[in-house]
Amino acid sequence: MAGLSGCLSGLSSGDSGPKPLELLHAWSNGDGAAAIEALFEGFNEEYPDIELSSEGISGAATQNLGQVVNERIRNDDPPSTWQNWPGAALTPYVDSNALGDISDSVWSENDMESAYREGPKEQAKGTTDHYVSVPINIHRINNLFYNKSVVEEAGVDPTSLSSPADLVSACETIATETEAVPFTQQTKSPWSTVQLWATVLLADSGHEAYQNFYEGNPDREAVASALDIVSQLSEYYPDDSSTLELTGANAKIINGEAAFIHQGDWAAGAYPDDFAYGEDWSYVPFPGSEHSYQLNMDSFPYAADNPTPEATEKFLRYCGTKDAQIRFNKAKGSIPPRGDVDPSEFPQFQQDQIEDFGNVDHQPPSMQHGLALAPEQRTNVVEAISAFIGRYNVESAADEVVSAVQ
């Protein structure tokens, strides 16, 4: 509707009023759609004069969106801003000078510089030394969710696990003590396994080994050790993991058919109201990775040659405010990248996550989600892990994963 009215006003030329702020995103349904709606509502209240035209481009995660944005930039007709992973995922845009510097125009306002947490600030710069985007949310990757009654039945205390190896032996206990699947996982698509392997690498060999890996100096031994643990965990997957999607894998936690799942915090968003946090399910940081908050974020980059420079700056400034981040993250199930937001605005699970964030030493970016790895390396890692699934041949996979980033 907004797009249509935009077209019509363009036709009735004469007075060419200000162009509407154009935002492209892939949040077309579920919690994402609710979150972006809430954000737009807040922006409208703040700046009623700015016309905002947004378009949801769904499909293939954010791949279709990326294609459209690339095409628009190639034709010198970039949108005002769009949904994009920050960090290394912005490399192609940075390399082709498609992003503008917003250090002064946006980041100097609203105490953003001082209020944003370190990890998000680093990621907001893409691969440059100045700010090119505004992160709007933080998802945590290294969570281990569990069904309380299943682990209690098996006599396992997840809070006592302190390493990935502990988790493997906990799975063994669950397998012998109960009928439940110890570790539910989907292996139809590679992404969940890439995530799991990256988290195990972080938990098993520490933050430095993780950082060395994505910076291009992989330690083969650390990589192989993480692959080996994933291979051990795979023995505790559901039988039908290769025909499941995340929804189906996660449903096993809700139904009490499975004990553990490793997922980003969006998995918690799928838990229904009658499956209560603290009573029916709970979470711990993935054993061994308590020191880190593994980040996945969405951000709004600022297109160079912006069609609506002033309106875009106002929008990005708004995204950097507490109000915007409360609205967006409440609906999305993530936590705000600003450190000064009052946690009591959020449900209990998110409050706990915010508290965890305050206690970690490191905020490493996610590899699966392109924050840590430039697109080409990311593709290589995903392919190497995809080849690993099913076969679980640690040695050959380690060679491929290592050469993927070298």
Place this chain on the structure above:
Amino acid sequence: MDSVRSWLRRRIDSIQTDQQVRTDGGTASEVSQGERRSGLGRYLDSDAVESAPFWLPSFLLVGLFVYGAIVWNVIISLTDYEGLGDPQYASFDLENYRQMLQETGSYSFTNAFVNTIVLLVAFTLICLAFGLVVAILVDRDIRFENTFRTIYLLPMSLSFVVTAKMWLWMYSSNGGFVNRALGVVGIGPVNFIRNPDPNVQLAAVVFALIWQFSGYAMVVYLAGLRAIPDEHFEAARVDGASIVKMYWRVVIPQLRTATVSASVVLMVFGLKAFDFLRALYGNDTPAVGTDILPTYMVRVAFGDASRIAYGSAVAVVLFALAFSIVLPYLYSEYRRGAL
């Protein structure tokens, strides 16, 4: 004198034969009038020009958007274009093609190429064999013949996205039909989609595709069988041929045309298995054993890395592959006068 007379007679003969006698007894002279017209007029009168309003617009559109795009794709494959910015048309080289052959790792070009060939050959041959057997059975004057024909053909009318989802359930280890059936004979459950052996992954996909398209082979063969005159069957029977011998010696050799046309169509269907794999694995990285050239091409060209030029080079190989399937067919049809 004799020679002059004979020359004259020959001239007269030739004029007479030029002037064809028309059905009303007069002579047709339009032809010679037409010949006297100017070159341009003759050109404007020709069938090709007069029918141009009918064929020219579609010819130009197809030329530009199909063949023009193919040529452009070949040109891009010679550049090193990477998505953003504009392609540099200044320097052309075969670097992308060299890179294809040098790729290592599980998801290499070679892996995708070999998978594609295996899929095409296995899928086409088994489909034809299965279709032939079913066609012969349906052709033997059974009851509910039309019902059976519809049942066998129905899967083909479903979209790949639907059948991929269905086969995902069929192959599920948790109550999936295939694993249930194998369980009865004491095998399994087998993990087909992510089997440790890439060949099993590919076999599972080929099996699903055969299920979907053998009905098509059946229909083509059925039409071929119906075109064989009854006398051939009767003559074979009179000569005392057994049923097997009759089909082997008399009927199947007459199904050559049906086989060739069905196999070309099936191979083209096989090349389009992209949709099936995309829906089956839910993203652009299928399992190693099922990575075929179309999925590989889409991943390198439109994945995050967006290596458009390299993807174009893969597309050229795919095009050459499709062309090498269709061209011999078209040529043989042309030789037989069927085109």
